[in-house]
Amino acid sequence: MNVSRRRLLSASAGLATAAVLTACGSNTGGVSTGSKSSSTSGGSGKIVQWYHEYGEKGVQEAVNRYAKDYKDASVTVKWNPGTDYMKLLGTTLLSGSGVPDVFESEYGATLDMIQKGQVVNLTDTIGDAKSTFSQPVLDRMTLDGKIYAIPQVVDMQLLYYRKSVLEKAKLSAPTTFEQLVEAAKAVKTNDMGGFFAGNDGGVGVLGNLLIWASGFDQLNDDHTDVAFMEQPFFDAVSAYRDFHQSGALLTAASKDWFDPAPFVNGETAMQWGGLWSLRDIAKKWQDDFGVIAFPAIGASGKQAVPFGAYGSCVAAKGTSNDVEAARKFAKWLWVDQTDKQVDFANSFGTHIPSQPDLTEKCSQINSGPGKDAAKMVDKYGKAPSLFWTSKISDAYSAALTNVVKKGEDPKSAFAGVQSTAKAELKRVNK
């Protein structure tokens, strides 16, 4: 499991819901300085493409192979090892030096990239193929009707539970938060926790979920204010605080939430994790596990799963200075080459292709828990708003921590988030 990458994903979207992006297996730790694909005879142009370091073995070779197959230009793939891909990308775009022509970015381009004109509008590039993509995923990469990234592959988070453990306690899979708390308390033993969502007590990864599961959105429709300052949300946060203090929530395990180890090792009966862990979990527990969405909280609550996707962007001022050639390559790889997209989604970990029609071709998600998980994205899928900036996210995360761990009153704690968000949204809406 590529730990650092998971952290990075979380950082960019603020809370860990961002970590539902393209999957990772174990980080092999192989440090590469990037590799150049062979020039092809077909094209005279040169394109530089960037990827972050994927944890699963074989991804680097695969993306090099894809680039080599492109005949209209010579594509150089730069594989960026380490944990700070998005920071590296941000500073490179900022400096304007060595900017890749095509690059992947979490959830597509950030608001700053779009507002600073660092990426180009790809609406015409996708063209009629727009309808073949998962709508919620594409929406997340769209601003004012313009698409700024082509989704590569979809990742998601979900709740894993041990069937036999719950059956032994005569309980079924929880669909409400109350049931989750009841189940966690019932199955907890000295050696096994009831529910695990991270060594921070879950406040990082479940932050946005508390908004969505209590029936609200992060921001209002015109992005001028937060949309959750209501009593049911405060009640949801209070309920989570009580759960945190109950002892049924495991707050320390061998690895963090994004790693299947705690669930695989039997440290917890239920764990919030990522679809990327499905293969490891199935290997260990065979049929003795199931997957569900995060349960609804309160009367107006709804079940929710966060999803995310890396999007392929085209730089406005890339190294090759040939935007058209870069557009053409991005379209070729992420729109036209469906066999490569199936390979990318299915061969190295468990992911969902960004074009739903390809799901049937992905063996890991066309049956069993994988299929259940893929269905959840359409049914309960949520992604952080493009306008949910780092500053808002940080303020929200801080307030949630203060409520859950320091016992602050939710109403006053989140009032500060609201004022921060209003000021921030006023600025970004200019």
Next chain:
Amino acid sequence: MSSSTLSKPPPRSFWQRVRGRQGRNLWFALFVAPFLIGLLIFVCIPIIWSAYLSFFDARATLSPTTFVGFANYQNLLTDPLFRKSMLVFIVFAVFIVPLTYVCSLALALALNNVGTLRAFFRSSFFIPTACSYVVAAMVWRLSFFNGARFGLVNSLLRKVGGSNIDWLSGVGYWYWIALVSLRLWLQVGYYMILLIAGLNRIPTDTYEAAAIDGAGRWATLRHVTLPQLRAVSAAVLMLLLIGAFQAFDEFYNLLSSSGTYPPYARPPLVHLYLISVGGADQDLGMGGAGTVIVTGIIVLFGLAQNWLVTGQERREKKAITPTAQDRREEVSHG
């Protein structure tokens, strides 16, 4: 030979004066220039540019155009998280500065009196200084202070009948133990070496004189060693304070989780990092304003400490220097 017969040296031209005798000035410039240029490019210009950015709306740009005056400063000073980060620094400094100083001094005094294996012990205590803060933080986080039942400290607690403690979860204040012990382990050897160097400069005859006067160990420490170490101690305390201000690595690597950083135990640099480059926003204007504020506070602390130390020296000098009144009295008695 009389001085009148000496011939005056010929007047030197401007370039000769610039070159200096035997071209010394040129050699000086040649050797100093690479470092000076490096300092200018990598330290001075970024500091000036950072201060310049602090007056602009500089998000995701190094060449901003929107002048905002002191708005970034105002936003930062009204930001509860930034204000709290200053409080965290004070708490951290209150713990770490005196504790590190006392431990370093105790070790330095102990090793100064060790007859055998002195070099071995010095090296042993100094070795952690060579360890990366990030690596050490990972060891502390994943091994010693892991909140799981198999964490090293928790295993020991369970052995003696205690229960698990979530050291880094933010429940209670246990994380301070991890933070302070980590920095102590990393730094105490370095400051011990500085203090040993200071101890070695104290003349032995001073101790002999004290012994003849019948001074015991404690009196010698209080009236000979500590006053003679004042200059080194002032430097050590200053460095420790600046180090406390610059705390980042161990905090970030011990407490960050899933890319988020909790609001508690957030020192100023971590907060500024999250604002300027840690998130996707890249608010360099706000980051620049924070840097200026933190730098200003460090300078103020430095000046205050310097004033306190020199003030003490002034008072002592005044105490031993005879005043005009004393001299008049001496004369009248004489």
